[in-house]
Amino acid sequence: MRSLFEGYRPTFKPHSLGYEAESLLLLTPSQQMCYYDGKLFGGYIALLMDRILADCCKHKDKPAFTAYLNTSFNHSVPPSGPMLLRAWPEKVEGRKVFLKGSVRIPGKEAHDWVDAVRTDALFIRPKP
Numbered sequence: 001m002r003s004l005f006e007g008y009r010p011t012f013k014p015h016s017l018g019y020e021a022e023s024l025l026l027l028t029p030s031q032q033m034c035y036y037d038g039k040l041f042g043g044y045i046a047l048l049m050d051r052i053l054a055d056c057c058k059h060k061d062k063p064a065f066t067a068y069l070n071t072s073f074n075h076s077v078p079p080s081g082p083m084l085l086r087a088w089p090e091k092v093e094g095r096k097v098f099l100k101g102s103v104r105i106p107g108k109e110a111h112d113w114v115d116a117v118r119t120d121a122l123f124i125r126p127k128p
């Protein structure tokens with residue numbers, strides 16, 4: 001199970017509402033799960049997003065539970081290329097933490113990255 005997250009090493013930066021997280025990932029062959037050739041399995045991408053969003057909430061704070069994880073797949077993610085996972089808080093209302101996340105992949109131009117996947121999420125901290 002742990003191998004699903006091999007290479008995942010998020011870094012955190014302070015954000016006005018908490019912390020933002022990012023992790024640059026190059027998947028190992030066993031992580032390159034595809035149903036269609038050349039397109040990384042969306043369910044696996046959602047797993048990675050859930051993980052980084054949860055870590056973003058938890059960093060130096062209490063853990064939180066996923067209430068929703070709305071994920072839009074705008075471009076396919078090549079399984080063997082680099083992917084940049086990102087997560088950041090958008091709004092905090094009491095125990096509710098609204099977050100956004102994205103998966104960026106290299107674009108056509110050098111040094112250009114495009115958002116292949118975007119996620120809107122709500123995480124809820126436990127009642128005190």
Ligand SMILES: CCCCCCCC/C=C\CCCCCCCC(=O)SCCNC(=O)CCNC(=O)[C@H](O)C(C)(C)COP(=O)(O)OP(=O)(O)OC[C@H]1O[C@@H](n2cnc3c(N)ncnc32)[C@H](O)[C@@H]1OP(=O)(O)O
Pocket residue numbers: 001004050051054055064065066067068095096122124125126127
């Ligand atoms: C392929 C195999 C891989 C295996 C890998 C294994 C190893 C994995 C290792 C590492 C993985 C890393 C993965 C990290 C991910 C971790 C995070 C999770 O997975 S968490 C588990 C999933 N989520 C749940 O199980 C929550 C289920 N739901 C609940 O328990 C409750 O509904 C909960 C806690 C979310 C809220 O319940 P309340 O009782 O605390 O609070 P209430 O009063 O219901 O809601 C508070 C406010 O939030 C709103 N709210 C609640 N749910 C909402 C929703 N879905 N949409 C919109 N609003 C919602 C409510 O309307 C309310 O809003 P108002 O305060 O009135 O303004």
